[in-house]
Amino acid sequence: MTPLVRTLRAAAPPSPDTAAAGAAPVCPPPEPPGIEARDLAVSYREVVALEDVTLRVEPGDLCGLVGMNGAGKSTLFKALMGVVAPSRGEIRFLGVPAERARSRALVGYVPQRDEVDAAFPLSVADVVMTGRYGYQNLLRTPRPADREAVAAALDRVGLADLAHRQIGALSGGQRKRVFVARALAQEARVLLLDEPFAGVDRDSEATIIAVLHDLSDQGVTMLIAEHDLNTLPRICSEAILLNRTVLLHADVQTVLRPENLALAFGIDTARAEEVVR
Numbered sequence: 160m161t162p163l164v165r166t167l168r169a170a171a172p173p174s175p176d177t178a179a180a181g182a183a184p185v186c187p188p189p190e191p192p193g194i195e196a197r198d199l200a201v202s203y204r205e206v207v208a209l210e211d212v213t214l215r216v217e218p219g220d221l222c223g224l225v226g227m228n229g230a231g232k233s234t235l236f237k238a239l240m241g242v243v244a245p246s247r248g249e250i251r252f253l254g255v256p257a258e259r260a261r262s263r264a265l266v267g268y269v270p271q272r273d274e275v276d277a278a279f280p281l282s283v284a285d286v287v288m289t290g291r292y293g294y295q296n297l298l299r300t301p302r303p304a305d306r307e308a309v310a311a312a313l314d315r316v317g318l319a320d321l322a323h324r325q326i327g328a329l330s331g332g333q334r335k336r337v338f339v340a341r342a343l344a345q346e347a348r349v350l351l352l353d354e355p356f357a358g359v360d361r362d363s364e365a366t367i368i369a370v371l372h373d374l375s376d377q378g379v380t381m382l383i384a385e386h387d388l389n390t391l392p393r394i395c396s397e398a399i400l401l402n403r404t405v406l407l408h409a410d411v412q413t414v415l416r417p418e419n420l421a422l423a424f425g426i427d428t429a430r431a432e433e434v435v436r
C-alpha cells in the first residue's frame with residue numbers, strides 16, 4: 160500500500176449505516192507497522208553510516224530501498240537483523256521489539272552475498288532447512304512438517320529438482336533463489352532482502368518477483384534493496400530513498416523523479432533523467 164493510498168483510505172467518509180445511526184464508527188485498532196525504526200544511528204568507529212533514520216513500512220507493503228553505494232542500505236539491514244548494534248534508536252517488527260521478533264523467527268533475511276561457503280558440503284535442501292532450525296541445529300532430525308515446508312518452498316522458486324545438489328554446484332541466480340526459498344520455509348512475517356536480483360538471470364528474476372508479490376498478498380511486509388532503478392517499478396509500489404538518513408519515502412513514481420534521484424545520488428538532474436528511462 161503506497162503512502163498515497165494510505166492517505167486516501169484515512170480520509171474515507173463513514174459508511175451510510177454508521178452515519179445514519181449517528182453512532183461513532185467502530186474502527187478496529189490500527190495494525191502496527193510491519194517494520195518500524197525510530198531515530199536509528201549506526202557508526203563503524205569514526206564512520207557514521209546511519210543517523211536519524213525513522214521509517215515505517217505497513218503490513219503487507221513491498222517497499223524498495225534505494226541509495227548510492229555507501230548510502231547505508233546494508234547497514235540498515237544489519238541493524239534490523241541485529242548484526243550491528245545501533246548507537247541510538249528503536250526497532251520494532253509488527254509492534255514487537257526487534258530482539259523478541261527475531262527470536263520468534265518473525266523476520267527473515269535474504270543476504271546480498273552468500274552466507275554459505277560454496278565448498279561446504281550442504282545440499283540445497285539443507286540450506287533451506289536452516290530457515291526452520293538455523294545453522295546451529297543442522298543435525299536435528301526434521302519433522303514431516305519441516306520437510307513439507309522445505310519441499311514447498313523449493314517448488315515455489317522452481318528448484319525442486321535440485322533439492323539434493325550441493326549448494327556450491329548452483330549458479331549465482333539459483334543460489335539467490337535458494338535463499339528466497341529459505342525465507343519462505345521460515346514463514347517469516349517480515350522479509351528483508353538485500354539486492355535479491357543482483358547477478359540473477361531473467362528467469363530467476365521473474366520467479367522471485369512473482370514470489371514476492373504473492374507474499375505481499377499474504378500480508379508479509381518486505382523491504383528490498385535494489386540498484387536497478389528501471390526494475391524497481393516492477394517490484395514494488397513504494398520506496399525509500401536513503402543517504403545516511405531517509406531522504407524520501409513515497410510511491411515509486413515520486414521516488415524516481417529526476418530531482419529526487421539527483422538529490423540522493425549526488426548527480427545533476429539531466430544525468431538522473433538518463434538513469435531512469
Ligand SMILES: Nc1ncnc2c1ncn2[C@@H]1O[C@H](COP(=O)(O)OP(=O)(O)OP(=O)(O)O)[C@@H](O)[C@H]1O
Nearest residue numbers: 203206207208226227228229230231232233234235
Ligand atoms: N565494517 C565496516 N567498517 C567500517 N565502515 C563500514 C563497514 N561497513 C560499512 N562501512 C561504511 O559504512 C557506510 C555504509 O555502508 P553500507 O555497506 O551500509 O552501504 P550500502 O548502501 O549498502 O552500499 P552498497 O550499495 O555499495 O552495497 C559506507 O561509508 C561504508 O564504507
